[in-house]
Amino acid sequence: xxxxxxxxxxxxxxxxxxxxxxxxxxxxxxxxxxxxxxxxxxxxxxxxxxxxxxxxxxxxxxxxxxxxxxxxxxxxxxxxxxxxxxxxxxxxxxxxxxxxxxxxxxxxxxxxxxxxxxxxxxxxxxxxxxxxxxxxxxxxxxxxxxxxxxxxxxxxxxxxxxxxxxxxxxxxxxxxxxxxxxxxxxxxxxxxxxxxxxxxxxxxxxxxxxxxxxxxxxxxxxxxxxxxxxxxxxxxxxxxxxxxxxxxxxxxxxxxxxxxxxxxxxxxxxxxxxxxxxxxxxxxxxxxxxxxxxxxxxxxxxxxxxxxxxxxxxxxxxxxxxxxxxxxxxxxxxxxxxxxxxxxxxxxxxxxxxxxxxxxxxxxxxxxxxxxxxxxxxxxxxxxxxxxxxxxxxxxxxxxxxxxxxxxxxxxxxxxxxxxxxxxxxxxxxxxxxxxxxxxxxxxxxxxxxxxxxxxxxxxxx
Amino acid sequence: xxxxxxxxxxxxxxxxxxxxxxxxxxxxxxxxxxxxxxxxxxxxxxxxxxxxxxxxxxxxxxxxxxxxxxxxxxxxxxxxxxxxxxxxxxxxxxxxxxxxxxxxxxxxxxxxxxxxxxxxxxxxxxxxxxxxxxxxxxxxxxxxxxxxxxxxxxxxxxxxxxxxxxxxxxxxxxxxxxxxxxxxxxxxxxxxxxxxxxxxxxxxxxxxxxxxxxxxxxxxxxxxxxxxxxxxxxxxxxxxxxxxxxxxxxxxxxxxxxxxxxxxxxxxxxxxxxxxxxxxxxxxxxxxxxxxxxxxxxxxxxxxxxxxxxxxxxxxxxxxxxxxxxxxxxxx
Numbered sequence: 001x002x003x004x005x006x007x008x009x010x011x012x013x014x015x016x017x018x019x020x021x022x023x024x025x026x027x028x029x030x031x032x033x034x035x036x037x038x039x040x041x042x043x044x045x046x047x048x049x050x051x052x053x054x055x056x057x058x059x060x061x062x063x064x065x066x067x068x069x070x071x072x073x074x075x076x077x078x079x080x081x082x083x084x085x086x087x088x089x090x091x092x093x094x095x096x097x098x099x100x101x102x103x104x105x106x107x108x109x110x111x112x113x114x115x116x117x118x119x120x121x122x123x124x125x126x127x128x129x130x131x132x133x134x135x136x137x138x139x140x141x142x143x144x145x146x147x148x149x150x151x152x153x154x155x156x157x158x159x160x161x162x163x164x165x166x167x168x169x170x171x172x173x174x175x176x177x178x179x180x181x182x183x184x185x186x187x188x189x190x191x192x193x194x195x196x197x198x199x200x201x202x203x204x205x206x207x208x209x210x211x212x213x214x215x216x217x218x219x220x221x222x223x224x225x226x227x228x229x230x231x232x233x234x235x236x237x238x239x240x241x242x243x244x245x246x247x248x249x250x251x252x253x254x255x256x257x258x259x260x261x262x263x264x265x266x267x268x269x270x271x272x273x274x275x276x277x278x279x280x281x282x283x284x285x286x287x288x289x290x291x292x293x294x295x296x297x298x299x300x301x302x303x304x305x306x307x308x309x310x311x312x313x314x315x316x317x318x319x320x321x322x323x324x325x326x327x328x329x330x331x332x333x334x335x336x337x338x339x340x341x342x343x344x345x346x347x348x349x350x351x352x353x354x355x356x357x358x359x360x361x362x363x364x365x366x367x368x369x370x371x372x373x374x375x376x377x378x379x380x381x382x383x384x385x386x387x388x389x390x391x392x393x394x395x396x397x398x399x400x401x402x403x404x405x406x407x408x409x410x411x412x413x414x415x416x417x418x419x420x421x422x423x424x425x426x427x428x429x430x431x432x433x434x435x436x437x438x439x440x441x442x443x444x445x446x447x448x449x450x451x452x453x454x455x456x457x458x459x460x461x462x
Numbered sequence: 463x464x465x466x467x468x469x470x471x472x473x474x475x476x477x478x479x480x481x482x483x484x485x486x487x488x489x490x491x492x493x494x495x496x497x498x499x500x501x502x503x504x505x506x507x508x509x510x511x512x513x514x515x516x517x518x519x520x521x522x523x524x525x526x527x528x529x530x531x532x533x534x535x536x537x538x539x540x541x542x543x544x545x546x547x548x549x550x551x552x553x554x555x556x557x558x559x560x561x562x563x564x565x566x567x568x569x570x571x572x573x574x575x576x577x578x579x580x581x582x583x584x585x586x587x588x589x590x591x592x593x594x595x596x597x598x599x600x601x602x603x604x605x606x607x608x609x610x611x612x613x614x615x616x617x618x619x620x621x622x623x624x625x626x627x628x629x630x631x632x633x634x635x636x637x638x639x640x641x642x643x644x645x646x647x648x649x650x651x652x653x654x655x656x657x658x659x660x661x662x663x664x665x666x667x668x669x670x671x672x673x674x675x676x677x678x679x680x681x682x683x684x685x686x687x688x689x690x691x692x693x694x695x696x697x698x699x700x701x702x703x704x705x706x707x708x709x710x711x712x713x714x715x716x717x718x719x720x721x722x723x724x725x726x727x728x729x730x731x732x733x734x735x736x737x738x739x740x741x742x743x744x745x746x747x748x749x750x751x752x753x754x755x756x757x758x759x760x761x762x763x764x765x766x767x768x769x770x771x772x773x774x775x776x777x778x779x780x781x782x783x784x785x786x787x788x789x790x791x792x793x794x
Binding site for chain 2: 060063064067068070071072073074075077078080081082085086088089091092093094095096097099100101102103104105107108109110111112113114115116118119120123124165169170173400401402403405406409410413414417421424425428431432
């Protein structure tokens with residue numbers, strides 16, 4: 001009765017589920033680790049304990065999120081073997097060392113100094129404590145570097161040759177790591193992570209301001225978040241545009257799916273909304289802006305944009321998923337930019353911290369970063385299908401020799417486990433947010449009973 | 463034979479050993495968790511490993527990632543072969559991993575996360591033991607992939623090795639607690655350790671007899687002259703260590719039982735390694751056959767020789783930061 005369960009489809013569903021859950025945590029912790037370091041720096045520099053209050057509140061949230069990131073990440077690291085053994089066998093020569101370097105240069109750094117950051121406040125000096133925070137933040141970025149190098153290589157493979165048994169062999173490691181899409185994908189993702197954090201922190205600050213609670217701490221959260229929205233959200237537009245043009249060059253079929261463009265055209269329009277119909281090979285009910293696609297992608301209103309019909313049906317990605325996910329990502333990005341602009345205007349009018357409708361808007365925007373990250377990954381991963389390594393290895397050839405029912409079982413187990421565990425984690429994070437910053441009562445991830453070395457006058461002598 | 467695969471083989475078995483003994487003691491603490499005499503003891507137990515568990519588990523990720531990088535063929539065969547136990551182990555690791563944070567945040571549901579920590583640790587340890595047991599009995603391979611069936615890993619033998627590893631980890635965990643805690647937790651941990659030690663000794667005997675019985679090549683290796691005499695010190699030293707731990711525990715020693723327990727693990731591990739040499743996928747693929755392209759192994763090795771000593775140094779530093787007895791009040 002289990003014979004008809006297809007391990008390829010089930011493994012894809014399981015992988016999508018696991019990686020979609022996992023990416024939420026690093027998206028948040030990459031930004032949070034850096035922001036906590038900035039908070040500590042301000043705290044040390046100004047001696048203003050309000051920064052300390054904010055730090056102590058968010059380091060607890062960081063600890064919970066990081067814990068969930070670790071456990072879901074360990075699952076990820078085994079998925080390549082358990083479900084994608086064909087991929088591991090064929091591409092292990094290339095992707096193995098990249099993932100190996102991620103473990104060696106990032107995971108150990110994060111895991112070891114996280115212990116100091118969460119539990120070491122009364123055991124190490126203030127400088128060492130600050131340094132461990134910076135090391136953890138650096139670790140998150142190094143980790144992003146390697147995993148994005150690996151992912152980018154799967155999108156735009158370079159620096160390799162195909163040998164016997166279809167195995168891939170490295171030829172030039174510099175070309176493998178700095179493959180054509182990596183310089184675009186890496187800043188795009190790191191910026192996305194910073195924005196994700198900024199909107200969560202900003203939304204939390206806005207909520208306190210609306211409730212008139214923890215006002216001095218909330219102003220720091222909201223103010224710093226809005227600085228990010230003003231400066232970084234427009235920057236993301238530039239990164240996104242550059243990344244899009246890179247994809248247009250190396251993965252034109254993905255861009256065609258993003259645009260919902262079927263026929264190759266000079267002066268291709270940009271479709272704002274529509275319904276891409278894969279059977280009839282046309283995007284129905286399209287609302288278009290003439291020539292905009294060509295203008296964006298080729299910087300020429302009459303530039304040529306290739307349509308999906310140029311590829312055989314078996315080599316096209318699932319168009320509607322890519323098409324709609326792309327629109328969700330762009331729409332959220334635009335809303336983030338508008339939020340930043342509004343914040344700037346309100347700041348100049350000296351109304352930033354007491355404009356009720358805008359505070360409410362920012363509370364509503366809290367999850368915007370998570371949704372945009374998910375949508376963006378959905379575009380790039382689904383848009384690469386049917387390939388797992390673009391043009392080299394098909395997803396259907398990458399799967400493990402496991403039975404469909406094994407994967408169905410494991411998928412159900414993952415869904416149940418993740419629902420319980422990450423549901424509880426979200427609950428604890430919301431509880432910590434509801435509680436808000438405690439004013440110099442407890443310290444550290446689990447809250448220390450006695451004042452930390454930071455406020456110890458004896459330690460200021462040196 | 464080129465040197466690179468051998469170097470990587472040595473690095474990988476070292477990483478795996480570091481995982482087994484480092485995560486072993488924190489999984490062991492989880493296994494013993496519900497039997498602790500009081501809530502205060504549980505707090506101390508959790509605190510004694512909270513700064514380390516994440517780093518300890520990273521050795522598992524390194525062992526997995528290193529296998530993919532250095533021996534992709536072995537990785538591609540072994541992971542599907544142990545699909546279910548690996549997934550179950552991961553689920554166990556999820557539940558026990560989040561418990562560290564959740565337990566201290568929870569009020570009403572604290573008991574739930576206590577059990578998540580215990581059963582997660584137990585499941586992970588048991589599955590690792592089962593994987594070990596069925597690994598020793600061999601993996602079916604055709605061409606470049608696993609050709610066995612989904613439940614090949616389940617046998618009376620692998621259930622026995624699963625239990626053996628649970629007791630082994632419990633020994634590491636209890637001796638760790640003897641070292642890191644004070645009365646009354648320490649007294650309880652001492653009792654646990656000597657109780658668990660008896661089982662560990664029993665399982666060591668069963669495994670030592672059964673592995674050679676099941677495989678003629680291994681039997682030949684251990685029981686023919688002159689090998690027999692070269693290898694004899696290994697079981698003898700293990701037996702001496704078991705007796706020594708017993709004595710130390712009853713004479714009130716605090717730190718030596720833990721390190722002697724690590725010694726037992728080391729000798730058992732070496733014995734296991736000698737038995738399976740040079741197989742990476744027993745008895746189908748040797749480690750040179752599974753080796754990645756030389757340029758892949760060389761590329762990762764070039765960084766590893768610099769980074770690994772650094773990792774060992776700062777891991778040691780982190781253990782140094784949290785040296786001495788764990789307090790209950792310190793962290794929450």
